Amino acid sequence: MAQAAYKKPTRAELRALNKSRKKREIQEKADRRKRLGPWYKRLARHFRLYWQLWLMVSPAMFLVILFSYVPMYGVQLAFRRYDPLKGLTGGDWVGFEYFEKFFRDALFFRIIGNTLRISMWTLVMGFIAPIFLALLINQIGGEKTKKFVQTITYMPHFISTVVMVSMLNIFLSPDSGLIAKLFPTINLMGNQAAFTPIYWMSEIWQHCGWNCIIYLAALASVDTSLYEAAKIDGAGRLQLIRYVDIPALLPTAGILLIMNMGSVLGVGFEKIFLMQNTLNIQASEVISTYTYRIGILSTQFSYSTAIGLFNSVVNFIFLIMANQIAKKVSNTSLF
Amino acid sequence: MATALASKVKVRAEKRKAQHKTVSDWIVDTIIVILLVAIVASVIYPLYFIIIASFSDPALVAQGKVTLIPQGVSFRGYEKIIMDERIWTGYRNTIVYSLVGTAVNLLVTLPTAFALSRAEFKPRRIILFLFTFTMFFGGGLIPSYLLMKDLGILNSMWVFILPGAFSVYNMIIARSFFETSIPEELRDAAQVDGLSYFSYFIRIVLPLSGAIIAVIGLYYFVGHWNDYFTGLIYIRDLDKQPLQNILQMILLSNQTGQGAASMSALESQNFADQIKFGVIIVSTLPLLVIYPFLQKYFNKGVMIGAIKG
Numbered sequence A: 001m002a003q004a005a006y007k008k009p010t011r012a013e014l015r016a017l018n019k020s021r022k023k024r025e026i027q028e029k030a031d032r033r034k035r036l037g038p039w040y041k042r043l044a045r046h047f048r049l050y051w052q053l054w055l056m057v058s059p060a061m062f063l064v065i066l067f068s069y070v071p072m073y074g075v076q077l078a079f080r081r082y083d084p085l086k087g088l089t090g091g092d093w094v095g096f097e098y099f100e101k102f103f104r105d106a107l108f109f110r111i112i113g114n115t116l117r118i119s120m121w122t123l124v125m126g127f128i129a130p131i132f133l134a135l136l137i138n139q140i141g142g143e144k145t146k147k148f149v150q151t152i153t154y155m156p157h158f159i160s161t162v163v164m165v166s167m168l169n170i171f172l173s174p175d176s177g178l179i180a181k182l183f184p185t186i187n188l189m190g191n192q193a194a195f196t197p198i199y200w201m202s203e204i205w206q207h208c209g210w211n212c213i214i215y216l217a218a219l220a221s222v223d224t225s226l227y228e229a230a231k232i233d234g235a236g237r238l239q240l241i242r243y244v245d246i247p248a249l250l251p252t253a254g255i256l257l258i259m260n261m262g263s264v265l266g267v268g269f270e271k272i273f274l275m276q277n278t279l280n281i282q283a284s285e286v287i288s289t290y291t292y293r294i295g296i297l298s299t300q301f302s303y304s305t306a307i308g309l310f311n312s313v314v315n316f317i318f319l320i321m322a323n324q325i326a327k328k329v330s331n332t333s334l335f
Numbered sequence B: 001m002a003t004a005l006a007s008k009v010k011v012r013a014e015k016r017k018a019q020h021k022t023v024s025d026w027i028v029d030t031i032i033v034i035l036l037v038a039i040v041a042s043v044i045y046p047l048y049f050i051i052i053a054s055f056s057d058p059a060l061v062a063q064g065k066v067t068l069i070p071q072g073v074s075f076r077g078y079e080k081i082i083m084d085e086r087i088w089t090g091y092r093n094t095i096v097y098s099l100v101g102t103a104v105n106l107l108v109t110l111p112t113a114f115a116l117s118r119a120e121f122k123p124r125r126i127i128l129f130l131f132t133f134t135m136f137f138g139g140g141l142i143p144s145y146l147l148m149k150d151l152g153i154l155n156s157m158w159v160f161i162l163p164g165a166f167s168v169y170n171m172i173i174a175r176s177f178f179e180t181s182i183p184e185e186l187r188d189a190a191q192v193d194g195l196s197y198f199s200y201f202i203r204i205v206l207p208l209s210g211a212i213i214a215v216i217g218l219y220y221f222v223g224h225w226n227d228y229f230t231g232l233i234y235i236r237d238l239d240k241q242p243l244q245n246i247l248q249m250i251l252l253s254n255q256t257g258q259g260a261a262s263m264s265a266l267e268s269q270n271f272a273d274q275i276k277f278g279v280i281i282v283s284t285l286p287l288l289v290i291y292p293f294l295q296k297y298f299n300k301g302v303m304i305g306a307i308k309g
Helices: A011-036 A039-079 A097-104 A108-138 A143-158 A161-172 A192-211 A213-220 A224-232 A237-261 A269-275 A287-297 A301-330 B002-019 B023-054 B058-062 B076-083 B085-117 B124-136 B141-151 B168-181 B184-192 B197-208 B210-226 B229-234 B243-256 B265-306
Strands: A080-083 A087-093
Touching (some): A011 A039, A039 A080, A039 A097, A039 A301, A039 B085, A039 B124, A039 B141, A039 B197, A080 A301, A087 B141, A097 A301, A108 A143, A108 A192, A108 A213, A108 A237, A108 A287, A143 B023, A143 B265, A161 A192, A161 A269, A161 B265, A192 A213, A192 B023, A213 A237, A224 A237, A237 A301, A237 B023, A269 A287, A269 B229, A287 A301, A287 B141, A301 B124, B058 B265, B076 B265, B085 B168, B085 B197, B085 B210, B085 B243, B124 B168, B141 B229, B168 B210, B184 B197, B197 B210, B229 B243, B243 B265
Antiparallel strands (some): A080 A087
């Protein structure tokens, strides 16, 4: 009955309602302003109340402005011809000259191809592996065994890149390496076709355990009655994983996938750089190592900045796109 | 009595249920166990191998005879490493950079995280946006390099401390912790007692935040300890290089062997390999030592980081 009594307001009524509400809001704002005084008084009051909080954030703000925003401002170097005497922003304006130079660079397609190939493999495999490992670890019944497996698989995460790459060199070295013995005819570290698999597999070896923590937590929060209900319905081990565990992981997985998409062209510099040698350079030169070679080693500052800027812009576009897609598909998004 | 009996019955019922596993469940279980054993073995064996190879007879290691137990124990590699002055310089530098760096990190990060966790602090949204934007967009290598040059901190210790003094990611982790784990009633009580933000933060919040300080302290410390990039780009003098860069130098220069004159080419190559194993252990040792003490915080730390946003 109550529903029948409700009469849908007409458009005019709604408009009037909105108008009066807006009026009231404006009035309230004005009242507040009157009570608190003019803007400088309000500002003074704000600082009187919160100056300690401002003091607490100021070192970080100073550092971020100096070390992140000043270089961002310096990105205009990509559009100027660098002149050591005039500094970062004093060179002649040349527009997109350095970008065109990069697009016409003989290495352009190879570098972009390498970057995309290495990062896509790492992204996809590095996304699947932790989910798989988390599902496996979650099957362990005993708490102690679970802890043990976790402790072991986290460990490599803390190894430095230098040590990681030297371990690769040791285990893949053609005369004495343990893994190299499985491939007696090829020199793995010097093989172009082997570079990408070596890269992503070692990435997984190192970070899979660590990256699965977050999934394990998601699995730990699954309501146990779901398992019981599924068991009563006759679900076996595999069905429990398929119909209870995996759906529980999907939201987390979505967010992580978006975050990873933001670094499609951003494969880490250190590891690739350390893995490079004269034999595999054709397959291992990526954007970040190329900016280093051009910028620091051959001091073509403007050209290197242009390549770096191209890289960040593409990354940013990928991030926005992934975020947008995720918003549409699954209602999970980063921002 | 009744509940004890009920639970006993329940346990027995569960046991019976466990015994009545279907064949396919048995197969799945076996596969899971095999996979887990294989994964654990493949993670631990390379680490274990490097440890035993570092003090085994290098010739036997090269022939592939060292697999599970060390053979022909020899500490000559370690002797050589200990006598190498570069290692000690690198060690000293890295310890100084890591300790000072982590201290500065925490001094900057924790107060910022606290201030941004206060809901009544209205400008926090825009400040937070200013910070998070830098996670996704940056100036790049060369503008940063030129900035360090202009600031005059190129080739000095400060390049390790200042540019990375504040990590937005770690700040967000700490902020989530302050928001979710410190009850708001404490602030109300503190306000009644007339505590300022400073004294509230130092006397109430920090003592309750041991876990998060340990976690982000560890993240920062490991970051400093493993940092190779800074030394590569910004440091020219050998005596200012951190351990990772020295390590890389030793690993590269020992490629061709550096043994005594009396050694054959093969012998010196093997010896060089032993030094490689040794320096890997020596450089990773401190992290391995603190690892067991800190690992109980890992799950917590990652989880706090996960509920941001």
